[in-house]
Amino acid sequence: MNRDERKSIEHDLHAYADGMLDGSARAAVEAYLADNPAVSEEVDGWKRQNETLRTLYGHAASEPVSPRLDVYHIERETRIRAGHCGRMAAAAVLLLAAGTVAGWYGNDFFAPVRSAEVALVDEAIAAHRVYAGEVVRPVEVWAAEADHLQAWLSKRLDRSLTIPDLAAGGLTLVGGRLLPAANSPAAQLMYEDETGRRVTLYIIPATAGRETSFRYASFDPLEAFFWTDETISCALVGDLPRDRLQEIATQAYKQLE
Incomplete structure (x- = not known):
């Protein structure tokens, strides 16, 4: 099978894995x-990944969305989605489009995305949806114990982690928590702005030592920037305008170097 043959059926493969095909198309x-x-x-691996996400986070689909988030849907309607992405920390921003948690459809203008990157963003989006709207217990360790949080997460991920200060982007730290990822523990750091809108930074250990450029994905109504550094892979998720999320991702990237 050559590359063109694979690309011609890529969309259907993802739709099949998501259970969205029937009849002759499925056959x-x-x-x-x-x-x-x-x-x-x-494809079987994609199916297993979907099932894992449903097991871990499927209950979130039935939970009511916090009313304070609804107003931002109006803002999203006015965003400009066209145009060029700027450079982020000397790395090119590559656009990706994602219609569902596991459905990633590329074209000739998009850089290839590895399955590990897909898993990273899928998990980060799912975790954000579960905890960003939580009122009583959005984090395990609050910002007042930031030093303990940093030491704890560093130990569990076996990486020396820095908790980025995103005040320049109008965000204050809420706190963080430890989560299960597909093949390792994951850290989720949560921030919020003066209106209570929340952004999460999802971090997992990187084992391959292969750095990647910054990339962008859209999961309506959420946006995400994600990248891999020498020792960690990160995904910044939030319901924010793309340009603002890009600036925040740049700040986080520089502090996590």
């Missing part, structure tokens, strides 16, 4: 997978 994909065992194994 066609199943026939294709039967002839391509390697692709079939990859």
Whole structure:
């Protein structure tokens, strides 16, 4: 199977993994997978990832959305989605589009996205949806114990972590928590602005030592910037205008170097 053949069916493969195909379309994909065992194994991995996310965070779909978040849907309607992304910390921002938690559809203008990056953003988005609207216990350790939080998360992730100060972006630290990721522990740091709008920074250990450029993804109504540094992979998630989230991601990136 060459690259063009794979690209021509990529959309259907993701739709199949998400359970969005039926009839002849589903039969066609199943026939294709039967002839391509390697692709079939990859798609099975996507299905397992979906099931893991549903098990961990599926209950969030039935939880009511905090009323204070509704007003920002109006803001999203006025955003300009076209245009060029600027450079972030000397790394190119590459646009990605994501329609569902597990459905990623690229084209010739997009850089290839590894499965590990997909998992990173999927988990970060799911965790944000669960905890960002929480009123009573949005974090395990509050900002007043920031030193303890930093030491605890560093120990659990086996990485020396810095808790970024995002005051320049109009955000104050709420606190953080430890979460399960697909193959390791994950840290979630939560921030909020003066209106109570929250942003989360999701961090997992990076084992390959392969740095990536900054990339952008949209999961309506959330936006995310994500990257991998030498020892950690990060995803910044929030219901913010893309330009503002980009500035905040830049601040976090510089402090996490």
